[in-house]
Amino acid sequence: MDIQFTREEKQAIVPKIKLYLKEELDKEVGNFDAEFLLDFFTQEIGPFFYNRGIYDAQAILEQRMESVADAIYELEKPTPFSR
Incomplete structure (x- = not known):
């Protein structure tokens, strides 16, 4: 089973990851890094x-x-x- 998000779903999720990292870890990341993190969590924890x-x-x-x-x-x- 390969979990995949649509482009629209990723566009909704990535900003949430960026905001979380900024607010909770004081770490700013770009879209690429946030999407990479999303892909990692999707495959490993999804x-x-x-x-x-x-x-x-x-x-x-x-x-x-x-x-x-x-x-x-x-x-x-x-x-x-x-x-």
């Missing part, structure tokens, strides 16, 4: 965030499926064989 998102989505899906199963169970009509 999969952890991606996987967390997958796990969270799976947990939500499981909850929703339980709700659907409960709703279907409530639709059942009593029969002589019901408990």
